[in-house]
Ligand SMILES: O=P(O)(O)O[C@H]1O[C@H](CO)[C@@H](O)[C@H](O)[C@H]1O
């Protein structure tokens with residue numbers, strides 16, 4: 116028998132944040148691809164687009180007009196998935212028909228009035244303004260009694276369901292703790308109770324020692340490819356100090372966070388010299404009024420691309436029914452990502 | 464306060480097969496869509512394509528030649544995600560770096576020599592041949608000591624990562640029980656231990672009584688939209704009698720299964736008068752040599768389309784970070800699906 120080599124042989128890795136496994140198939144990276152290609156015709160966008168419903172001063176689909184904003188701008192989503200209205204709930208929906216009403220608030224956060232930008236093309240100061248808004252929004256929503264979790268995220272690129280290229284993200288604040296966050300919390304909690312340190316404190320320490328999955332870091336944050344990453348170029352930003360949520364960030368930490376966001380997203384754009392699509396979002400403590408010493412701020416980046424701007428990874432069939440599967444190993448992805456410049460390809 | 468109405472108000476539903484929740488937002492169905500549209504230019508395909516690596520007698524990417532087959536044809540995937548080779552594993556990968564080698568066999572199952580067909584366009588007899596092959600393959604792989612779970616599935620349509628329109632599915636047989644199957648098994652087991660009936664026996668009974676999520680049925684199988692479905696037109700086929708796996712199907716049951724597969728996939732094609740894409744796959748008992756009285760054969764259909772052949776549901780941002788979310792309710796989807804003919808639109 117040959118000896119096992121994680122660079123060559125199929126294996127499964129354990130994800131301690133979700134208590135799940137991922138199938139890694141390093142030998143599969145060079146299969147030929149005859150399937151769907153994404154359209155990548157990227158046009159340079161103007162700084163102002165009269166037809167964009169997120170641009171300064173424009174009218175939205177529901178007839179409301181945006182103010183003439185500069186920098187960031189936040190408004191309630193006109194077609195949110197949640198409603199803030201309180202409803203009376205008396206009927207019983209139990210057993211196989213278990214159902215509970217859900218209340219919440221959906222907001223849109225424009226990152227800049229400039230229609231042509233994306234995070235990596237903004238300055239650290241401009242990104243810092245976005246981080247300020249995330250913190251303000253978190254503080255504002257956290258005090259509401261019926262808001263127990265606040266999901267801050269960005270869908271970037273039409274391939275990720277983003278229907279408008281104007282730089283923006285979303286905030287979904289709701290009364291329940293959503294399934295994956297609850298799962299992560301359970302995992303963080305049992306680790307914390309056992310070890311009196313957060314899972315991510317210990318994990319980050321071990322990753323810094325191992326080195327082979329580290330992408331970039333600064334004084335306050337590190338970006339790495341998780342050992343259990345399932346998307347080809349999945350990464351995670353972790354605060355070096357334990358912070359339960361974004362409300363705990365100091366001015367300096369917000370600057371550092373903006374700086375690592377700029378570096379990581381620039382490296383992403385440089386990978387295939389394209390505006391790199393992803394869904395990214397922050398996982399942090401719920402705002403349910405309970406103590407959460409187990410929580411440790413982190414941000415996930417789930418990018419769909421695999422081999423080029425045109426060829427994405429399909430998480431389908433086996434992945435939907437059985438478990439996530441990846442070809443290129445996390446260590447190979449890291450080596451590729453960290454070799455990339457932090458100067459944006461358009462600025463060279 | 465208004466009274467809660469599941470047709471109007473956001474709510475969460477519980478999925479007892481995965482112990483997860485899904486967010487349902489009925490009020491969101493009519494938001495305008497300015498985002499990505501799928502390309503649907505469907506060409507009529509010839510019955511034989513000289514460039515197709517799955518057609519009878521053609522050469523595959525690795526140089527092997529397919530026999531001049533008629534009907535079904537099975538071969539080992541030339542670029543499988545698993546390797547059948549046994550490897551020595553001695554190094555320790557533990558804690559945050561937990562990893563285990565995985566062995567397995569990947570097969571491709573051509574449904575027909577006719578390049579132009581898809582399941583709904585095949586006759587019940589032709590589909591029955593596919594079901595026969597699934598059963599044979601299951602039996603053949605189940606006896607192998609190192610094969611403990613057999614995932615039978617189909618990715619249909621380029622939007623679902625299918626790289627070749629020739630009608631075919633896949634079988635991934637492996638040494639571990641994959642994450643989602645394990646989760647389902649845990650749920651089925653705890654239900655069975657408590658109730659001495661399978662979860663799906665009781666669930667199906669209650670759905671037949673309720674009626675509002677039933678799509679189509681015959682003597683041996685029912686197709687319905689699960690109460691907790693997350694994809695807009697997600698469905699599930701359940702055996703009416705408890706069957707642990709496909710090996711237990713009689714000749715008559717295989718015919719009934721073929722018949723319901725034809726009806727369901729035809730209704731799907733008729734929905735948007737397009738070759739309806741999906742990932743579908745069978746969940747059944749592991750082949751790990753243990754007793755599995757808790758298992759109950761079922762097949763999941765996860766189709767990506769939402770509003771038309773061009774507009775799909777994006778399971779992105781919130782869905783990747785928090786939990787699955789849907790707009791149209793399962794009851795609305797059922798009403799639409801079951802109003803459709805079981806005669807294929809191309810044959811009218
Ligand atoms: O093996 P195929 O058909 O080339 O590949 C397809 O199905 C697999 C199993 O669902 C996925 O891992 C791939 O991403 C997808 O493109």
Ligand SMILES: O=P(O)(O)O[C@H]1O[C@H](CO)[C@@H](O)[C@H](O)[C@H]1O
Nearest residue numbers: 276776777778779780781782788
């Ligand atoms: O609200 P948007 O940006 O229109 O919608 C996008 O993000 C949402 C949250 O991830 C998803 O539910 C939608 O499927 C997607 O198209």
